[in-house]
Amino acid sequence: MATLGMSEDERVAIERFERDVVEPSMTSLVILYFWAEKSAPCKPYGAVLDQIAANYADKGVVLARIDVETDKFIAGQFQIKSLPTVYAFFQGQPVADLTQYRTEAQFVRILDQLLGQLPVKGAAQDLAAQIEPVIAMGEEVLADGDAVQAQAVFEKIREMDPANPAVLGGLARAMIAGGNTDAARALLDSLDAEQAKQVPIARARAALEVAAAPVVDVSAEQARLAANPDDHDARFAIAQAAMAAGDRDGAADGLLEIIERDREWNDGAARTRFLQMLEAAGYEDPWGRAQRRRLSALLFT
Numbered sequence: 001m002a003t004l005g006m007s008e009d010e011r012v013a014i015e016r017f018e019r020d021v022v023e024p025s026m027t028s029l030v031i032l033y034f035w036a037e038k039s040a041p042c043k044p045y046g047a048v049l050d051q052i053a054a055n056y057a058d059k060g061v062v063l064a065r066i067d068v069e070t071d072k073f074i075a076g077q078f079q080i081k082s083l084p085t086v087y088a089f090f091q092g093q094p095v096a097d098l099t100q101y102r103t104e105a106q107f108v109r110i111l112d113q114l115l116g117q118l119p120v121k122g123a124a125q126d127l128a129a130q131i132e133p134v135i136a137m138g139e140e141v142l143a144d145g146d147a148v149q150a151q152a153v154f155e156k157i158r159e160m161d162p163a164n165p166a167v168l169g170g171l172a173r174a175m176i177a178g179g180n181t182d183a184a185r186a187l188l189d190s191l192d193a194e195q196a197k198q199v200p201i202a203r204a205r206a207a208l209e210v211a212a213a214p215v216v217d218v219s220a221e222q223a224r225l226a227a228n229p230d231d232h233d234a235r236f237a238i239a240q241a242a243m244a245a246g247d248r249d250g251a252a253d254g255l256l257e258i259i260e261r262d263r264e265w266n267d268g269a270a271r272t273r274f275l276q277m278l279e280a281a282g283y284e285d286p287w288g289r290a291q292r293r294r295l296s297a298l299l300f301t
Contacts, residue, residue: 169198
C-alpha cells in the first residue's frame, strides 16, 4: 500500500497491518477476519475462528482481526461490503476467500487443503520434516526383519511425536513382527476413532488380524482338498496356516484359488482375508502391487 499523501492515522494503520498481517504471512497462514462489535453474526463466527486458530497454531496458522469500525482505512482498502468477511493470507497476498465457511468442520477441511498446498512453516511442519527420515529408517529396519530394533526406533520417535499415525502404526507393526501381538492390540485399541481411520493405523490393524491366524497342523485339510478341490473350507484353513507361517505366496495362492472358484464363498471371506494381507503389506510394497494385479485379473476379466 502506498503511503504518499496519507494522513498520520492512515500510515499508522498500514504499519500495523504490515506488522500484524503481512510480516507473519511470510511464513504463516494468516486468517484475516474483518468484524465489528455491532455485527450480530460476528459473535458466534469469531468464537469458531478463535477455536480454529488455537487448534492450528502449531501448524503455522495465525488469526488477525480487523475491526472495521476502528480500522476503516484498511477495511476500505479491501472494499469490505458485508460482515463477517474472512480471507486466508499468505506471503503478503490473499490466497482464499473463507467467508463462505461457517462451521469448524468446514474450516478444518479448507485449512487442511491450503496447508497441503502452501509452504507454511509451523512447529508441526518443522517436526514432520525432522522425523520423516527417521520414520523411513524405522520402516527400512522393519522391512529388513529386525523387529526389535525397529520397535526401539519407533518408540524413540513416539517420544517426539506421540500422536503421529505413521509412528503409531509403525510401532504396532514392529510389535507384531516381534511377536508382541498383545502389546500391539493394546496400543491400537487405545487410539481414538479419528486416529483409527488413518491409513497407517488401518494397515497395522490388518497386520494384527493377519498375525492372529493360528499355526496349526493342516494335514487333514490337505487330504480333504486332494479328494475335493472345491472344499473351500479346507483350502481356506490351509491358506490361513500358510499366512501364520509367513508364507505370503502360499496364502495368496490359496485365497485367490477360492476367489476364482467361488468369489462369494462364505460371504466373500477369501477376498476379505486377501485384502487384509494387501493392507498389512502396504500400498507401496512390490509384493502387494503384484498381488493386487492378480486379484484385478480375476475380478475384471
